[in-house]
Amino acid sequence: MSLSNKPGMILSIILIVLLYSSTSFARNPCVPKDFNKGGTVCVCNSTYCDTIEPADKVAAGKFLIYSSSIDGLRLEKSVGNFSNSTIPSGVKFTVNRNRTFQKVFGFGTAFTDSAGLNLLKLNNTEAQDALLKSYFSSEGIELNFGRVPIGGCDFSTRTYTYDDSENDTSLSNFNLTSEDFEYKIPIIKRAQEISGKPLKLVASAWSAPPWMKTNNDFSGFGFLHEEFFATWAKYHIMFLDEYKNNDLKFWGLTTGNEPLNGIIPINRFNSLGWSPQAHRDWIANNLGPQLRNSQHNATKLIALDDQRFLLPWWIELVFQNEDAKSYIDGIGVHWYWDTLYPAQSLTRTHLKYPEKFILGTEACVGDKPWEKEKVMLGSWARGEMYTRDIIEDLNHWVTGWIDWNFALDKTGGPNWASNFVDSAIIVDEENQEFYKQPMFYALGHFSKFIHEGSKRVHLGRQKGPSALQAVAFLRPDQAMVVVVFNGKGLDVPFILADPKRGTIRFTAAKHSVHTLVYW
Ligand SMILES: *[C@@H]1O[C@H](CO)[C@@H](O)[C@H](O)[C@H]1NC(C)=O
Ligand SMILES: *[C@@H]1O[C@H](CO)[C@@H](O)[C@H](O)[C@H]1NC(C)=O
Ligand SMILES: *[C@@H]1O[C@H](CO)[C@@H](O)[C@H](O)[C@H]1NC(C)=O
Ligand SMILES: *[C@@H]1O[C@H](CO)[C@@H](O)[C@H](O)[C@H]1NC(C)=O
Ligand SMILES: *[C@@H]1O[C@H](CO)[C@@H](O)[C@H](O)[C@H]1NC(C)=O
Ligand SMILES: *[C@@H]1O[C@H](CO)[C@@H](O)[C@H](O)[C@H]1NC(C)=O
Ligand SMILES: *[C@@H]1O[C@H](CO)[C@@H](O)[C@H](O)[C@H]1NC(C)=O
Ligand SMILES: *[C@@H]1O[C@H](CO)[C@@H](O)[C@H](O)[C@H]1NC(C)=O
Numbered sequence: 161m162s163l164s165n166k167p168g169m170i171l172s173i174i175l176i177v178l179l180y181s182s183t184s185f186a187r188n189p190c191v192p193k194d195f196n197k198g199g200t201v202c203v204c205n206s207t208y209c210d211t212i213e214p215a216d217k218v219a220a221g222k223f224l225i226y227s228s229s230i231d232g233l234r235l236e237k238s239v240g241n242f243s244n245s246t247i248p249s250g251v252k253f254t255v256n257r258n259r260t261f262q263k264v265f266g267f268g269t270a271f272t273d274s275a276g277l278n279l280l281k282l283n284n285t286e287a288q289d290a291l292l293k294s295y296f297s298s299e300g301i302e303l304n305f306g307r308v309p310i311g312g313c314d315f316s317t318r319t320y321t322y323d324d325s326e327n328d329t330s331l332s333n334f335n336l337t338s339e340d341f342e343y344k345i346p347i348i349k350r351a352q353e354i355s356g357k358p359l360k361l362v363a364s365a366w367s368a369p370p371w372m373k374t375n376n377d378f379s380g381f382g383f384l385h386e387e388f389f390a391t392w393a394k395y396h397i398m399f400l401d402e403y404k405n406n407d408l409k410f411w412g413l414t415t416g417n418e419p420l421n422g423i424i425p426i427n428r429f430n431s432l433g434w435s436p437q438a439h440r441d442w443i444a445n446n447l448g449p450q451l452r453n454s455q456h457n458a459t460k461l462i463a464l465d466d467q468r469f470l471l472p473w474w475i476e477l478v479f480q481n482e483d484a485k486s487y488i489d490g491i492g493v494h495w496y497w498d499t500l501y502p503a504q505s506l507t508r509t510h511l512k513y514p515e516k517f518i519l520g521t522e523a524c525v526g527d528k529p530w531e532k533e534k535v536m537l538g539s540w541a542r543g544e545m546y547t548r549d550i551i552e553d554l555n556h557w558v559t560g561w562i563d564w565n566f567a568l569d570k571t572g573g574p575n576w577a578s579n580f581v582d583s584a585i586i587v588d589e590e591n592q593e594f595y596k597q598p599m600f601y602a603l604g605h606f607s608k609f610i611h612e613g614s615k616r617v618h619l620g621r622q623k624g625p626s627a628l629q630a631v632a633f634l635r636p637d638q639a640m641v642v643v644v645f646n647g648k649g650l651d652v653p654f655i656l657a658d659p660k661r662g663t664i665r666f667t668a669a670k671h672s673v674h675t676l677v678y679w
Contacts, residue, residue, distance in 0.1 A: 187213045190234040193595070199230055199540030201595035204294070206287040211299035213237040215609060215677050222678065223664055228601045229672035230540040235601055242662035250653030252622040253630055255640065257660065259618035264633065265519065265559045266360060267607035268305020269295060269566040274315035274574050276343025278567040281589040289354070291585060291594055295566060296355040301604030304612055306348060307521060307562050310365035310399045313417070314429030314577040315565055319378040321369040322399065329391055334398050345406050362412035362521065362562065363399065364465055366430035368392050379428045379577065393446035400456045410456065414465035414492050414521060415443055429577035436477035440484045448487030465492035465521055469501040472509040479513065492521035495549050503556040510557035520553055520561035526572055526582035534572035534580040540671060542582060543598025547645050547673050550606050551629045554616060563603055567594065605675045609641045627652045628668060642676040644668055
């Protein structure tokens with residue numbers, strides 16, 4: 161080879177390397193696996209995990225579309241062109257930028273003891289990082305919320321609180337536990353590092369120490385003794401103090417997980433029962449004042465933290481007390497009976513108390529006694545349950561949606577109370593790999609694109625009563641994001657018209673979900 165050819169050869173090597181890396185950085189495709197549960201998971205391990213192509217800005221006249229489907233697409237990106245053709249076809253949605261609704265806080269998952277424990281069952285850092293990157297990084301679904309149990313919950317391997325010394329009314333033995341130092345604090349910190357920004361953390365307590373309770377137990381029918389109202393509020397502040405000493409600051413605090421569960425204990429796991437009246441008094445006289453007089457005074461106080469069907473009556477009773485009402489910033493709702501109760505109760509609650517935000521604080525599939533298979537690896541139907549509920553919530557004033565355990569094992573645990581459920585990511589310890597389920601991508605269709613501060617805009621529907629569900633947001637960077645969901649077993653063509661930009665025509669294949677983004 162002559163000397164003069166050398167630079168050319170070097171250049172082509174550089175070009176090959178550049179091309180190779182740009183394609184490999186563009187996307188790691190899903191490695192699908194079918195467990196015959198009506199869909200596929202994507203398999204990840206210490207050396208490989210699927211990633212999502214970045215949603216970089218496209219020129220006016222073009223739009224991005226990310227698609228997932230029962231046929232195996234998983235947030236697959238493509239680019240399309242607007243047109244202004246008026247040929248009618250299919251369902252038509254029209255964006256009306258003049259009618260705007262709630263602002264979004266974001267989307268997230270929960271840092272339970274069990275989730276942390278499952279993450280650490282992946283025996284090398286690369287696999288663990290791949291899991292956390294899937295949730296929190298720019299090549300993943302970019303979650304910005306994390307719910308953290310205060311002490312133990314059912315997704316722990318034992319029952320405990322931070323002060324199990326009987327009659328310790330001064331809380332002199334209050335202390336974080338090994339679970340905090342192994343499964344929660346370090347993992348939240350890794351997630352934040354991977355995310356590149358602090359997560360919005362929301363804390364919730366399940367049970368008070370049994371000695372504070374009428375039934376002297378972690379679970380079942382039991383309430384707080386009135387003499388411990390102040391102590392139980394102080395316990396919350398001490399938790400926030402301890403986490404702050406470990407450099408973790410909370411954005412929100414709920415007034416307690418599922419108070420109804422301590423009144424009607426269908427499932428026996430850590431709970432504290434409250435009537436709305438007693439809860440109101442405790443918030444007005446103890447938790448509210450103690451929180452606002454603490455260094456955590458900016459923490460959002462989130463009431464209810466229980467099923468949607470309790471709205472609005474539960475919160476009406478709580479808000480009868482003006483002090484309780486003034487301390488409360490928002491209302492947390494769980495999804496567990498949503499299919500039986502109309503979302504109109506969310507709108508009614510919003511219209512009555514427009515200054516209080518509504519936030520989805522917990523959701524998972526497999527909790528029902530008749531759901532015999534707790535984990536259904538790859539179930540597209542379960543992914544659709546997430547998609548349908550998130551769209552419905554967002555169309556009824558909900559400002560964000562937080563999933564339950566970020567990872568469980570193949571049995572849907574561990575769970576000391578055998579309350580096993582499904583999870584967006586399942587860790588297979590034996591094979592040292594993890595499975596990203598359709599539920600994971602369902603959440604991603606919203607979380608990755610609808611950034612914090614996005615405002616919902618009105619979507620008018622001209623044709624087709626219910627073939628497709630959709631929701632639209634205008635982002636702070638002026639991108640429009642529209643999620644369109646086809647839960648039916650047939651392809652549905654649709655038109656999205658934005659008077660400011662033109663028309664998008666697209667066919668939503670059977671059982672598919674799409675996120676459109678344009679500027
Ligand atoms: C990880 O998954 C990739 C893609 O499926 C596979 O090629 C590789 O062998 C796996 N690595 C290990 C350590 O199992
Ligand atoms: C969009 O328009 C460009 C020309 O501006 C064309 O090259 C491209 O093929 C079009 N894409 C589609 C999906 O029609
Ligand atoms: C939206 O508001 C703008 C400016 O106020 C107005 O020109 C336009 O006609 C309105 N569009 C609709 C669809 O109401
Ligand atoms: C990790 O797990 C795999 C599969 O169980 C095993 O082969 C390997 O030795 C383990 N590595 C470490 C460092 O424990
Ligand atoms: C704790 O207080 C209760 C009620 O006053 C009492 O019955 C019980 O004996 C006390 N337990 C201990 C260990 O002091
Ligand atoms: C609290 O827990 C930490 C970590 O487990 C331990 O080092 C410390 O001694 C405990 N403090 C008390 C008062 O029990
Ligand atoms: C809130 O707490 C901070 C210290 O963390 C303090 O500087 C501020 O004055 C407090 N604000 C209110 C309204 O109490
Ligand atoms: C469609 O019409 C709008 C409004 O007249 C215009 O701003 C836009 O550029 C048109 N888009 C295309 C793709 O022709």
